[in-house]
Amino acid sequence: MATGLVMGTGAFTVLPDAEALAQAAAQWLTERVLERPDGAVAVALSGGSTPRQLYERLAASPFRDRFPWARVHWFWGDERFVPPDDPRSNQRMARAAMLSRVPVPDANIHPIPTVGIDPREAARAYQRDLMAFYGAARLDPARPLFDVTLLGLGSDGHTASLFPGTPALDERDDWAAAVLGVQPEARITLTFPALESSRHVAVLVTGEDKSAILARVRRGDTALPAARLRPAGTLTVFADAAAAVAPVHAKRRAARAAVEMVEDGMVLGLGSGSTAELALEALAERIARGLRVQGIPTSERTAAQARRLGIPLTDFAAQTRIDLTIDGADEVERGTLTLIKGHGGALLREKIVASASRRLVVIVDEGKMVERLGRRTALPVEIVPFGAEATMQRLQDAGANPVLRLAGGAPFVSDGGHHIVDCGVGEIRDPAALHARLRAIVGVVETGLFIGLASSVVVGTASGVEVIPQNK
Structure with missing residues (x-):
């Protein structure tokens, strides 16, 4: 059609x-x-x-x-x-x-x-x-x-x-x-x-x-x-x-709606990426009006923005459980709420924080909602720099078609000191099987597939927001 x-x-x-x-x-x-x-x-x-x-x-x-x-x-x-x-x-x-x-x-x-x-x-x-x-x-x-x-x-x-x-x-x-x-x-x-x-x-x-x-x-x-x-x-x-000014307005609606879910005294996971940054701005406004929270950032960039905005930070040494994480996504599969994340380069820390959270609320504009993952977005995979060429060859042998992500002409380095390869896996019919197959390759640290982690997705639209709960 x-x-x-x-x-x-x-x-x-x-x-x-x-x-x-x-x-x-x-x-x-x-x-x-x-x-x-x-x-x-x-x-x-x-x-x-x-x-x-x-x-x-x-x-x-x-x-x-x-x-x-x-x-x-x-x-x-x-x-x-x-x-x-x-x-x-x-x-x-x-x-x-x-x-x-x-x-x-x-x-x-x-x-x-x-x-x-x-x-x-x-x-x-x-x-x-x-x-x-x-x-x-x-x-x-x-x-x-x-x-x-x-x-x-x-x-x-x-x-x-x-x-x-x-x-x-x-x-x-x-x-x-x-x-x-x-x-x-x-x-x-x-x-x-x-x-x-x-x-x-x-x-x-x-x-x-x-x-x-x-x-x-x-x-x-x-x-x-x-x-x-x-x-x-x-x-x-x-x-x-x-x-993309119009999509930014939609993302801002989603971010503000998600921040309204924050309650006094919560420990928050602070996501990374352009949509998560809008959530930080909305959160800072609520803190200025008296909200008391602490945040664990998923990236150094998020940590720096949080400090600029006056958002109190903590870490896993002080808090091992997180009440609520608000983060964005590159793709969200309708029905399952399985995610592709990692195009911002923070997928490992994002997954650690999401996994330690009682609730993960994902904020996106409607363009990120898809019927099937992978049709238009590559799958980020974080790998160890040592032996990266051998790891990429094994990913290629597995049909993942990896491309090393660059920044300024050199390999991109994540906050964890790793490289990221963007894998052209095509339509992902079985995310769990693909995740397991790629994780089994020595040198692979983590994949950008977030399976069963999202509690709900807040979708910003041209006229408002839609909240989609996870079907347990």
Whole structure:
């Protein structure tokens, strides 16, 4: 069933910043390509500064070594009608950031022609190229043109070069169109039929200047081209925190509702991550009004924020049991309330605190609720640095597809002194069995699967909160 960029449809993933977004998108793209173990794979690229960071990640280890470059074909969703060596060229950017740095056969690169041809003929020529690759002149909904399509979001709501009010928006027959008179240079863009003919679509959005338009698109404002996108397959939006103002409001509602569960004299587990930080702010407000509590933080970052906010801290030497822990999650499975956690890098301490708690209340926005874990989020696994290469090989042998998490070009180091690998395990049908299989590997410290630990989940929505209890 087709899904669009409307609130409640598709997957919405918020990352702290553009660097984290590029890392997550590189992991996602690699996993989607590896889902097709044989034959040619087609990817449609986007231009812009946000995709550039993604491309640079793909061209560097560890993604460079995992990616099946020889059988992936690269297309473009749109192009400025400028020579290929022009600094404004999307083709030039992709080649410089990625394609020139990896072993891609020349025959696998399919740029939009922009030299010795007029824009309308360029669109027709690119359509012929697409049809030749596809092997048919009509798109079959059961056989998408692309395996993955990458898109951005303009400040006016455009995606690819489908701008508001242009004839290309209503094109349902041609696969490519020339867009004239909107920008200083002509554009060639794929039309909705071609963009939507994709197994997976990812929209990358960064920056505070995109927050208002992203909120309008997610509400389904069809005056904006991006809101009209209805891919045949899955849709994932990757947004950085600056662009995701609306989800932050939903998270704040959830955080405040959870903090209202705190009672005087409690020992609290203080979670980590962007949503948990909002809970700390709400907790500090209640403390300022006279609430007496002590907190055990799950990370050094949380401890530092708690001290700044005046939240009294304790530790396990003084308190071996915790009354209530409030923490976030990367994914929550409906029905079981099994969690994936660890994308913030504190999964081991978070699990220690959760396991010592009488109650664990998880706070999320509605985009984190899923029917099945692992479909769109990698599973973090914490490993010992010594022998990390051997541990990763055993994880690979177990089908976990591990990617070492980096920070500033070096391996990420958790507060416990460990490394974290993000495992592309795909859909997790039996979380307990997967957890046991991975934990049995020597060198694995802990997995990001939290099974049977959540007492309830508080979901922030556009209009309020929903509290989902654990079914015992």
